Amino acid sequence: MELPSARVETRALPTNKELQAKTRVVVLGTGTPIPDAYRAGSSIAIVHKGQSYLFDVGAGAVRQATIARYRYDIPSLYPSQICCLFLSHLHSDHTLDLSELAHTLWWRRNEPLSVWGPIGIERIANGLLEIIATDAEFRIGGLQPVENPNGYKVNHQTISPGILYEEDDLIIEAFIVNHGDIEPSYGFKIITDDLSVVISGDTAYSEVIAEKSDGVDFLFHEVISMEGLKNNSPGFQRYHNSVHTTSEELARLANRTKPKKLILYHGLFYGTEESTVLREIEDLYDGEVILANDLDVFIAD
Numbered sequence: 001m002e003l004p005s006a007r008v009e010t011r012a013l014p015t016n017k018e019l020q021a022k023t024r025v026v027v028l029g030t031g032t033p034i035p036d037a038y039r040a041g042s043s044i045a046i047v048h049k050g051q052s053y054l055f056d057v058g059a060g061a062v063r064q065a066t067i068a069r070y071r072y073d074i075p076s077l078y079p080s081q082i083c084c085l086f087l088s089h090l091h092s093d094h095t096l097d098l099s100e101l102a103h104t105l106w107w108r109r110n111e112p113l114s115v116w117g118p119i120g121i122e123r124i125a126n127g128l129l130e131i132i133a134t135d136a137e138f139r140i141g142g143l144q145p146v147e148n149p150n151g152y153k154v155n156h157q158t159i160s161p162g163i164l165y166e167e168d169d170l171i172i173e174a175f176i177v178n179h180g181d182i183e184p185s186y187g188f189k190i191i192t193d194d195l196s197v198v199i200s201g202d203t204a205y206s207e208v209i210a211e212k213s214d215g216v217d218f219l220f221h222e223v224i225s226m227e228g229l230k231n232n233s234p235g236f237q238r239y240h241n242s243v244h245t246t247s248e249e250l251a252r253l254a255n256r257t258k259p260k261k262l263i264l265y266h267g268l269f270y271g272t273e274e275s276t277v278l279r280e281i282e283d284l285y286d287g288e289v290i291l292a293n294d295l296d297v298f299i300a301d
């Protein structure tokens with residue numbers, strides 16, 4: 001399929017088609033800090049009634065959003081149309097594309113990007129202002145017509161656990177997960193009129209995820225392969241065990257909560273075949289397990 005190129009898109013309101021579409025989950029990036037030719041950094045988009053809500057924005061995620069916008073005809077995934085971003089934690093593999101998202105075609109943004117993040121988000125937001133200051137001066141002070149001179153500013157809010165966002169039949173909730181000494185780190189639960197999703201963020205086995213994901217349509221969960229873990233130095237094994245969830249632990253969690261689909265992302269494979277982690281879980285869990293790839297789309301049955 002040929003996709004259009006270099007198309008300037010503006011949009012005041014969602015179309016009827018967008019408003020009537022079912023909620024879609026578009027996986028923008030399934031990667032980790034390790035550069036990967038097939039996986040962008042961690043990012044999942046929930047597309048609901050003409051808006052796209054992103055959960056993390058790792059390196060390359062915005063490029064994937066542009067591709068998804070055209071491949072799946074989702075106008076709200078055009079980068080300057082993305083309204084909202086929720087950051088699970090402030091490890092760089094979850095935030096590296098923040099400047100790209102906030103500043104791509106900023107002068108044509110209807111509204112600045114809204115970002116929710118853990119403590120530390122203010123520091124990042126101030127840094128973003130510095131990154132874009134020279135560009136903003138050139139554009140606003142020069143000959144270029146600038147529709148929205150405030151479009152480069154980011155509206156940031158610090159997350160506290162509980163409901164972060166409520167709009168009609170969309171509810172976004174944040175809860176604290178255990179990502180070792182990276183505190184606070186959050187997971188998210190998203191409920192719409194036709195879908196329930198839990199996104200783990202980065203986490204070791206967390207009781208709260210078992211509780212929140214009981215019977216959900218989709219549980220997106222990070223994972224580290226048991227076999228891959230053994231390829232690490234003792235220092236890294238200790239670190240990974242304290243901050244990530246092994247395939248064995250995730251199978252145990254899934255057996256308790258029985259999501260309709262368990263969808264693996266942010267997989268740490270460490271030299272093993274990617275299918276190994278899937279097999280490790282399937283050996284211990286009978287439900288449906290999917291290893292997500294970038295640009296996969298999920299819709300509730």
Ligand SMILES: [Zn+2]
Nearest residue numbers: 032091093202
């Ligand atoms: Zn990560």
Ligand SMILES: [Zn+2]
Nearest residue numbers: 089091179202
């Ligand atoms: Zn992390």
